[in-house]
Amino acid sequence: MATLRKLLFLSGLWYISQVQGVAKFTNIECLSMDENFATVSLCRLYAVKRDVVEMSLRAHILHWPKGPMSMRMELLKKASGYKPFLYNIRQSDVCEYLEKRNHPFVNIILNSFGNRTNVNKCPIPPEIILEHFRFPVKVLDIMPLPSGDYGLFTTFSFDRQERAQVKVYFTLPEYGK
Template structure:
């Protein structure tokens, strides 16, 4: 026979399972440290609705080097500045990664782009396009994150020099 305590326990568990969240982009920065490598023509967020923000990016790769281009992806959480949170992934060759798809965290991020980008394999097209990309809420099912402000910093480099960087900031808020 169910007791009052059991009833409150079930109501509490149901309530917790009904908690939903808002997740949206808050800022984006695109930096080209080497103008002979890339030119970024579009890097901005668009407010579609109150809780919906879309991101668009266009970068022209002027001369893809013959040497491997490395990529570093960092997930940071805001706590008196942005601090390393969970992931700091270094891929020594972008083309090798695009062929093998051998890192779970990077797979989650890049697979969430779906058909919003033209970068799927090498050779990388001369113009990289990401259009009308909304925060991938389904990613949070694979990689649950606590409430807070986050930054996803992606840096591209070759010859031991950083050439381009994209910093995407987003927030996660739980609500009932």
């Protein structure tokens, strides 16, 4: 009887891990609010397999600010539109953050990029690249989220003006579906 319970428990864990595997990106938007600051040459999702989607983006910084660049990262959940959910983080200096790595949520997101990006420390290169990035399913082990549709909006500002924004949308399926 105990062996049967263990087998059922392990089967359930395997099933849940397989369902989490279909968590995927659904859309991406890259906006440059100031064409004198940056241009976006690539911002798209690629369907690799039925349940696998890769994200790639490429942006060129035309005019690097003299002062610090700030970043705001918001996690939103869809419920009659996208509403704030759990995190709304403001980093007043991106380079200071990249040096200290002092926010757990931002660390989870940026560490999941691994070697898929060229932005790991300052100075940030004039061409920012993220290539063939798949949804980091292992992040759900660290930060389990309820099923649903989400948006992760990242806004970059300097001189108190928003200059660029990346909106990434993803979905997490219900267990058992």
